Amino acid sequence: MIDYVTKVIPGKIANGYKNFTNNEWFFPIHFPGHPNVPGALQLEALAQMLTVAITTLPGYKGKITHAISHTVRFKREILPGERLEIETKVLSWKRGLCKGLGKGIVAGEVACEAEMIITIPEILEKYTPKR
Amino acid sequence: MKKEKIIDKYNEVFTKSFKIKKDKLKNLKYDSIPQWDSIGHMSMIGRLEEVFKISLEMDDIIDFSSYEFGKKILKKYKIKL
Numbered sequence: 001m002i003d004y005v006t007k008v009i010p011g012k013i014a015n016g017y018k019n020f021t022n023n024e025w026f027f028p029i030h031f032p033g034h035p036n037v038p039g040a041l042q043l044e045a046l047a048q049m050l051t052v053a054i055t056t057l058p059g060y061k062g063k064i065t066h067a068i069s070h071t072v073r074f075k076r077e078i079l080p081g082e083r084l085e086i087e088t089k090v091l092s093w094k095r096g097l098c099k100g101l102g103k104g105i106v107a108g109e110v111a112c113e114a115e116m117i118i119t120i121p122e123i124l125e126k127y128t129p130k131r
Numbered sequence: 132m133k134k135e136k137i138i139d140k141y142n143e144v145f146t147k148s149f150k151i152k153k154d155k156l157k158n159l160k161y162d163s164i165p166q167w168d169s170i171g172h173m174s175m176i177g178r179l180e181e182v183f184k185i186s187l188e189m190d191d192i193i194d195f196s197s198y199e200f201g202k203k204i205l206k207k208y209k210i211k212l
Contacts, residue, residue: 128169129196
């Protein structure tokens with residue numbers, strides 16, 4: 001759910017955008033006569049951008065990431081033809097667990113924002129007690 | 132810090148991290164409740180470090196498998212419970 005990453009400071013921020021064309025697969029069904037981007041996909045765009053901020057750190061390229069917990073608010077519909085500007089910020093990154101914020105902006109307005117927790121399981125598992 | 136206050140702070144780490152009551156602490160172990168999974172473990176460890184102003188070593192984080200055993204681990208960091 002990302003088209004382009006425009007700025008990264010590894011471990012700190014990742015920004016970019018996603019263009020929603022008129023031909024996205026979900027517009028005909030979400031909803032007929034009133035197409036708009038599903039909230040789940042907006043959140044996915046924010047979460048994916050946050051993972052860029054982490055996986056650009058040395059040694060983490062290509063690592064699998066998992067979503068753990070997200071709290072999201074949707075403030076504005078996103079319509080066909082609009083661009084979602086995505087800004088994410090890492091609040092903490094420790095022992096395989098990342099807490100961060102994401103914001104999606106359309107035409108200068110905040111469309112969605114989220115507090116997110118993501119993990120690189122391969123790292124997190126090294127710190128957990130063995131059963 | 133008085134011993135009573137130290138144990139209260141220790142208990143609070145668990146009750147707040149896992150949203151459980153104090154009477155559930157004695158036999159509490161990793162994976163014994165849904166809240167104490169790998170993510171809950173990291174949250175609890177993070178809170179512990181913040182409250183007691185310590186930085187746990189990796190082996191101690193892995194070994195910290197129960198409420199009771201955690202007390203033994205914290206002795207290494209000069210926190211007597």
